[in-house]
Amino acid sequence: MQMRSERSGVGFVLMVATAIVLVGTGAIDPLGAFLVAVLVAAAALFATPYAFWLRSDDRGVTFVRYLLPRRFAWAELRGLAMEFGEEVESGSRHLTLRLRLADPPGRVPGPLLGKLPVTQEDTPSGVPSRAMAELFALFGERGLPVEEAEFANEVLRVRGFPPLPPLRVWAAPAEGVPGAERAYADAPGIDEEADALPAEGPRPRQRGRREYLLRRAALADRVFLRDGDGLALAIALRAAEQLVRYDQITVEGDQRHYVREQYLSWRARNP
Structure with a gap:
């Protein structure tokens, strides 16, 4: 889950590297190498999904990016962090998703799950992916808070999932609230x-x-x-x-x- 504007640099690097390898090895002629390189760049920009996986089981979730897994027990997670922002140059809006950790001493902020384009009203842009809906539903089923619940519920509604459960209500101590x-x-x-x-x-x-x-x-x-x-x-x-x-x-x-x-x-x- 990543904005295409952020994949353009990767696509350009892959295009140049592909052209250099093909021309250097003499596998095909320069024109053919150029065409193949352009196809590689297009795949990186439009077709290749963002390279991460999130698998879950009864014990927790496994986050995999660039084939490197990181395991988080459910007790280590505090929810799903969501933050709206704006691109400085284009003015377009985006949503950043991160795992929110329990934050014990020494733990770094949760890993980035992705950055997605949204409308100027901070609503889903186009038809949201089923993977995003399944992510929100998973956290809701586990009773973990999902920030920006209104946005998440709209994604769930479009994809036919039930809305997130309501937030837990704080109960005052049995002896009463301290003055x-x-x-x-x-x-x-x-x-x-x-x-x-x-x-x-x-x-x-x-x-x-x-x-x-x-x-x-x-x-x-x-x-x-x-x-x-x-x-x-x-x-x-x-x-x-x-x-x-x-x-x-x-x-x-x-x-x-x-x-x-x-x-x-x-x-x-x-x-």
Whole structure:
């Protein structure tokens, strides 16, 4: 799964290499070598599928690219990462797919599955492939979150698959949601935390992204509790929403309750 514009370079290299080999060996005349090279480039650009396979079984998935397999147990996967973007030169839109990993210490971001063209409205361009629908359905069956569920459900609908199951709903602890005083009792000072957190933090697929979102949401909540103005509340609610979206869950009511519960748990592990 790859945009044709990104295969053009590969096609050109293959064309030149094919022509050099055929002419150098004298297998056919130069004109024939040129025609064969053009056919090779066309195959790379239009006919050759993107070179990866994704096989699944009860234990996990095996990702194969360039004949090199990588095995991931289901417990290592957190879902399917999907990110819309725009080509700088052409302005065309695309969707990037990656495996989303559980992110234990030292693990690199999940492997790239492909980049696909989409419409300017970020909807499927043309008839989506059955392989893409099967990929979304597989993650849905395993209960793994699929980002951009609206896009995935449209692909599933076109290919005759059932929609993705709804996101799991966060359940508050049996003892109740911790209040702000308890949740932030051991937190560093607001100014100290603000200085420690960078403006952007790790990029979406980099290790440490969730910790950054959690700390930023907790900081925004604390700023509102201190200042109490409408702008601070909007910032706190937005930061809480970003954490909830990252965790791929549904939180009924005030999402800051989830932030406080998660922050208290994180501080217990990171005193």
